[in-house]
Amino acid sequence: AGPVGEGEGDTDANTKKKEGDGLNYVPKVGGTAAPVPRGPETDADGYGALMAAAQKSNETYRKVNDRAGIVPWGRDSNLERTEGEGVDWRHAKKDDLFLKGQSKRIWGEFYKVVDCSDVVLHVIDARNVPGTRCAAIERHIAKNAPHKHLVFVLNKIDLVPNWVAKRWMGELAAVRPTVAFHASMSHAFGKGALISLLRQFGKLHADKRQISVGVIGYPNVGKSSVINTLVSKKSCRVAPVPGETKIWQYITLFKRIYLIDCPGVVVDAAGDTEVDSVLKGVVRAERLECPEEFVPHILKTVKREHVAAQYGLPKDGDETWTTPEELMEMIALKSGRLLKGGEPCVRSAAVTIVNDYQRGKLPHYVAPPELKEDGKRGGAGGG
Numbered sequence: 024a025g026p027v028g029e030g031e032g033d034t035d036a037n038t039k040k041k042e043g044d045g046l047n048y049v050p051k052v053g054g055t056a057a058p059v060p061r062g063p064e065t066d067a068d069g070y071g072a073l074m075a076a077a078q079k080s081n082e083t084y085r086k087v088n089d090r091a092g093i094v095p096w097g098r099d100s101n102l103e104r105t106e107g108e109g110v111d112w113r114h115a116k117k118d119d120l121f122l123k124g125q126s127k128r129i130w131g132e133f134y135k136v137v138d139c140s141d142v143v144l145h146v147i148d149a150r151n152v153p154g155t156r157c158a159a160i161e162r163h164i165a166k167n168a169p170h171k172h173l174v175f176v177l178n179k180i181d182l183v184p185n186w187v188a189k190r191w192m193g194e195l196a197a198v199r200p201t202v203a204f205h206a207s208m209s210h211a212f213g214k215g216a217l218i219s220l221l222r223q224f225g226k227l228h229a230d231k232r233q234i235s236v237g238v239i240g241y242p243n244v245g246k247s248s249v250i251n252t253l254v255s256k257k258s259c260r261v262a263p264v265p266g267e268t269k270i271w272q273y274i275t276l277f278k279r280i281y282l283i284d285c286p287g288v289v290v291d292a293a294g295d296t297e298v299d300s301v302l303k304g305v306v307r308a309e310r311l312e313c314p315e316e317f318v319p320h321i322l323k324t325v326k327r328e329h330v331a332a333q334y335g336l337p338k339d340g341d342e343t344w345t346t347p348e349e350l351m352e353m354i355a356l357k358s359g360r361l362l363k364g365g366e367p368c369v370r371s372a373a374v375t376i377v378n379d380y381q382r383g384k385l386p387h388y389v390a391p392p393e394l395k396e397d398g399k400r401g402g403a404g405g406g
C-alpha cells in the first residue's frame with residue numbers, strides 16, 4: 024500500500040486556489056443538474072426543473088454509491104436502540120468517545136434543523152468524501168422533505184490537490200448542486216458562489232418572510248467555519264476538535280436569510296472502525312487510551328516526505344525511521360518529551376501525530392473513484 028497521490032499534484036500548491044479557476048461555478052437554482060465543470064446553465068425553468076433534476080440525481084447517486092471502492096455512508100443501523108435484540112454493537116462495545124455525534128439528543132437536534140430549513144447545506148470534508156458524505160441525510164430529505172433544497176459544500180479544499188477537488192466536484196455535482204469551499208476569514212474560496220446560490224433560493228421563495236439555511240454534516244467537517252466565512256464574522260465557536268457545537272443557533276446572513284449552525288452527526292458509524300473514526304477526526308487524540316495504535320494507519324496514508332518535513336527528520340538515510348515506534352521515539356526526543364527515566368514519551372508523540380493528521384498538517388486524501396480503478400489508492404477512512 025503506497026502513499027496516496029504519488030507523483031500527482033501536491034497539497035502545497037493548493038493554497039493558491041482562486042475563485043473562477045474552473046472549480047466552482049454558481050449553480051443556477053432552476054437549471055438542470057448538469058455536472059459542474061461544464062459551466063453555468065442559462066435557463067431558469069424554476070422549481071419544476073429543480074425537482075426533475077433531484078429525481079434524476081437519485082439514479083446517479085445510486086450508481087456512484089454502488090461503485091467498487093466507495094463506502095456508502097448511511098448503511099442503516101439501529102442507532103436508536105440501546106438495549107434488547109438487534110441493538111447496535113457500538114452501544115455495547117465502544118465507550119462514549121466513539122459515539123460522538125450519535126447521541127439521541129444530537130439526532131433530535133439534527134431533525135429539528137432539517138425541519139426548520141428551506142435549504143440544507145451538507146458540508147463534506149474534501150479529504151474524505153465517502154467517509155463524511157451522509158446517504159441517510161440525503162435519503163431523509165428526498166423521502167420526507169423533497170421540497171427542501173439540498174446543497175453539497177465540499178469544504179477544506181485547501182487541504183487536497185486541485186485535481187482531487189475537481190474530481191469529487193464532478194461526482195457530487197451530478198447528484199446535487201455543489202460548491203467547492205475553503206472556510207477561512209482571510210483566504211476564503213467559494214464564498215461568492217455560495218452566497219449567490221443562497222440569494223437565488225431567496226428569490227425563489229420571494230413570498231416567504233425569511234428563508235432558513237441549515238448547515239449540517241459530520242463532526243469537525245467545518246460547519247461552523249463555513250457559517251463564519253459566509254457572515255465574515257466569528258459568530259460560531261470553531262475548534263479543531265469534534266463536538267464543539269453543542270446546540271443549534273441562528274445566525275443572520277442577510278435580512279431575509281438565516282443560517283443555522285448545528286452539532287455534527289455521525290450516521291453510518293456502523294461500518295466505521297475505531298480507526299475510521301479517529302482518522303476522520305471524530306475522536307480527540309488526547310482522549311484516546313492508546314493513540315499509538317493509530318499511528319501505523321496514519322503512516323500508510325501520508326507520504327513519507329510529508330511526515331519527514333513536518334517533524335524535521337530526514338526522509339531517508341541512516342538517521343531516518345523504519346517503524347512507527349521509531350518515528351514516535353524520534354519525535355518525542357526531538358521535542359524533549361521524556362518520561363521520568365529519560366525514555367522518550369511515545370504517547371505524547373502519537374497524540375501529536377493524530378492531531379496533525381486531523382488538522383491537515385499531514386496531508387492525505389481519499390482518492391476519487393476513477394483513480395482506484397487504476398490501482399492507485401486512497402487512504403484515510405479505510406478507503
Ligand SMILES: Nc1nc2c(ncn2[C@@H]2O[C@H](COP(=O)(O)OP(=O)(O)OP(=O)(O)O)[C@@H](O)[C@H]2O)c(=O)[nH]1
Nearest residue numbers: 179206243244245246247248262263266267268287
Ligand atoms: N484547512 C482548513 N481547515 C478548516 C476549514 N474549515 C474548517 N477548518 C478547520 O476544521 C476544524 C473544525 O471546524 P469547525 O467549524 O469547528 O467544524 P464543525 O463542523 O462546526 O465541528 P462540530 O461543531 O464539532 O461538529 C477547525 O480547526 C477549523 O479551523 C477549511 O476549509 N480548511
Ligand SMILES: [Mg+2]
Nearest residue numbers: 246247267268
Ligand atoms: Mg460546529
